[in-house]
Amino acid sequence: MPPSTSPTLRQRRLGAELRKLREHAGLTATAAAALLGLKQGQISSIEAGRYPVGADRVRTFARSYSCADEPLVEALASMTGGRKRGWWDDYREYLPVGLIDLAELEHHATALRVALVIHMPALLQTTDHARALFREVVPPMRQYEIEHRLTHRMKRQEILHRATPTPYTAVIHESALRMGFGGAVVSRAQLQHLVEMSELPNVCVRVIPFGHVPFPGTGQSVDYLAGPVPRLDTVQLDTHHGCEFLDAEAQLTKYRSVLDRMERGALEPSPSRHLIHKLAKEL
Structure with a gap:
């Protein structure tokens, strides 16, 4: 799915929370990209809410960032998916x-x-x-x-x-x-x-x-x-x-x-x- 040029507040919040997890783990965007097999630009787009991610990928991010807060991880996973029209x-x-x-x-x-x-x-x-x-x-x-x-x-x-x-x-x-x-x-x-x-x-x-x-x-x-x-x-x-x-x-x-x-x-x-x-x- 192509990146969104106008992410919603909810999408931006998901990206911001993933950024917080990465920073708490002491990883730069470049280091996180290498760890997850992505490009640095993809990490930046995801954290800006411009690029959709699935629930499994969020769980992979959290595991790679050593996040053990399972309720938080599942809450973030529930915020994933493409741009759902309301x-x-x-x-x-x-x-x-x-x-x-x-x-x-x-x-x-x-x-x-x-x-x-x-x-x-x-x-x-x-x-x-x-x-x-x-x-x-x-x-x-x-x-x-x-x-x-x-x-x-x-x-x-x-x-x-x-x-x-x-x-x-x-x-x-x-x-x-x-x-x-x-x-x-x-x-x-x-x-x-x-x-x-x-x-x-x-x-x-x-x-x-x-x-x-x-x-x-x-x-x-x-x-x-x-x-x-x-x-x-x-x-x-x-x-x-x-x-x-x-x-x-x-x-x-x-x-x-x-x-x-x-x-x-x-x-x-x-x-x-x-x-x-x-x-x-x-x-």
């Missing part, structure tokens, strides 16, 4: 690549944890609420761009309803519940939808009320996507310039700690539902 690929012509990568990561994640201060979680938004948000984007989007964003966002939500739904925990500050995007009718429907979604067995919604605890972090929206092993977790941050993805060990540790603190400071699910319901009735 529903998100239909949007590559219309949306920023970060949103495409995020949808693919969510699809493969074993669990999701999110924390938000201003906005509702994307996977728990109604269509009308999301449309109201997209209308406020700077610079303004054309109507067809808004519709592409809407259908993409709604498709992302399917991971919460599939045969084996993804476990999902959302910590939401009370300020996000009171923002009122779209007006009273849209906001009330959004809050009611949030309550309904929180009753799904795989969805946990917890609210941090005003004045409850000191707030950890900067207030930035955080998505934590769990991989098959902790080393393959990914953090996604929302920024004005798009999605930012983090996967360094120190970064993962930091955001796990931030999310843990936020969850400890939040109400339990039942009181959270009661508060959300109360706010909906006030609209």
